[in-house]
Amino acid sequence: MKHLTTFLFCLCVIPWISSCAINPVTGRTELMLLSDEDEVRMGQETDPEITAMYGIYDDVALVTYIDNLGQQLAKISHRPQLTYTFNVMDSPVINAFAVPGGYVYLTRGILAYLNSEAELAGIIGHEIGHITARHSAQQYTKAQLAQIGLGLGSLLSQTFSQYAGLAGQGVGLLFLKFSRDNEREADSLGVEYSSKAGYDATDMANFFITLDKMHGGEKGSLPDFLTTHPNPENRVGAVREAARKWQATLGLTSPTINRNTYLRRIDGLVVGDDPMQGFVENSIFYHPGMKFTFPVPRGWEHQNLPSQVQIISPDEKASILFTLGTTTTPEAEAQNFLAESKATVLSRKDTVINGFKTLMLMSQLPTQSGTLQILSSFISNNRTVFIFHGFTGELNFTAYQTAFQGTMNGFRTLGDQTKLNVRQDRIRIRQTTRTMSLSQALTQFGTATADLEKLALINGRNLSDQIPANTLLKVIEKGR
Numbered sequence: 403m404k405h406l407t408t409f410l411f412c413l414c415v416i417p418w419i420s421s422c423a424i425n426p427v428t429g430r431t432e433l434m435l436l437s438d439e440d441e442v443r444m445g446q447e448t449d450p451e452i453t454a455m456y457g458i459y460d461d462v463a464l465v466t467y468i469d470n471l472g473q474q475l476a477k478i479s480h481r482p483q484l485t486y487t488f489n490v491m492d493s494p495v496i497n498a499f500a501v502p503g504g505y506v507y508l509t510r511g512i513l514a515y516l517n518s519e520a521e522l523a524g525i526i527g528h529e530i531g532h533i534t535a536r537h538s539a540q541q542y543t544k545a546q547l548a549q550i551g552l553g554l555g556s557l558l559s560q561t562f563s564q565y566a567g568l569a570g571q572g573v574g575l576l577f578l579k580f581s582r583d584n585e586r587e588a589d590s591l592g593v594e595y596s597s598k599a600g601y602d603a604t605d606m607a608n609f610f611i612t613l614d615k616m617h618g619g620e621k622g623s624l625p626d627f628l629t630t631h632p633n634p635e636n637r638v639g640a641v642r643e644a645a646r647k648w649q650a651t652l653g654l655t656s657p658t659i660n661r662n663t664y665l666r667r668i669d670g671l672v673v674g675d676d677p678m679q680g681f682v683e684n685s686i687f688y689h690p691g692m693k694f695t696f697p698v699p700r701g702w703e704h705q706n707l708p709s710q711v712q713i714i715s716p717d718e719k720a721s722i723l724f725t726l727g728t729t730t731t732p733e734a735e736a737q738n739f740l741a742e743s744k745a746t747v748l749s750r751k752d753t754v755i756n757g758f759k760t761l762m763l764m765s766q767l768p769t770q771s772g773t774l775q776i777l778s779s780f781i782s783n784n785r786t787v788f789i790f791h792g793f794t795g796e797l798n799f800t801a802y803q804t805a806f807q808g809t810m811n812g813f814r815t816l817g818d819q820t821k822l823n824v825r826q827d828r829i830r831i832r833q834t835t836r837t838m839s840l841s842q843a844l845t846q847f848g849t850a851t852a853d854l855e856k857l858a859l860i861n862g863r864n865l866s867d868q869i870p871a872n873t874l875l876k877v878i879e880k881g882r
Contacts, residue, residue, distance in 0.1 A: 494511040790806075
């Protein structure tokens, strides 16, 4: 009766919005604002935005390995007719995500915490499941019908989404949280697809155990896995039970795990922030690649993306956005900003910041949720323009103006050789020579006591676990 009601609602109440669709996984009729063609088009439009925003990890062999495994799983999915693309994003955050139309992304952050090819196959299958079950399209439909739009939902993100790289509808879908029912279904599909490909899907549960230990993972520029993928009740038990059933159904008596194969593939993987693309140390942002630095307000969170730096106040009421211009003069960049944002200029001043010609701009922008006040600086360095936007609600501006000005006025050339000559932290694979505890093995490989718990999580084990001889383990080779 429920599905009949849904069908009648689609047919009679809102025929001007959409026709109903048959879900490829469940076979049930559901309300859907996006057609298959719409999903593909959204993915095609979104993929370049995501690539520009986060960057593809610079390891062709690893990206090819991920894509080959993904294509194998996609062929046995419920929507094999889609053209699938699998990429590794250059982000330390622990996440995997998909957008409609067949686009799947894994961060290098999540790859660091997986420990077998079977585990990887389960996670990729989980993301394919979101696509085949049309979960993002369902979230889009719910959001549109509720008139909450896309994006992050706050005053700041609604207005400045275009500058934060969230202008596209597809990118906005990344921030629409899946339901626990969506997650249960994606888990089930991840088990099904990886099992049909011959893998031991019980390994997928290991990653969820690691996430539980981490209490939500590490913060970063993308939403972490448990933020966008809420934890269903009894997730680990449900995955293991579903895996056992599929193994029995398929007659899989020796399913593939390929632990060592996977570990050798990620030997050398960059972990954490890539310092050559910018890093924060003692509330100072350094960019060795472009040789500049500026202060970050103490206690504010920062998110460093290839295309921009986002700095958020502890109460999330104010933000500083730093990015590069697309023209060669501060004046041209200011004109572009005003034309795109439709902001009203309150004041403007030509000045010099630490030797750099700078245009300072104060403006206001009315929104549905109130008026934003924005302090902008357009800093010229040869033919490159560096741009800061500090923005908050009009009534809060005085409280944050000093923080905005401190960051902008602190922009200067980086000359410290100790900051210019940094190297990345990387995963290295080491082999034990005898049976010992994980704590003993990691210590033997040179891991500092303060890093033991993190390395235990990365290896998906406990420090007290006994590790047989000739076992491969991950360690972190410090770059700085």
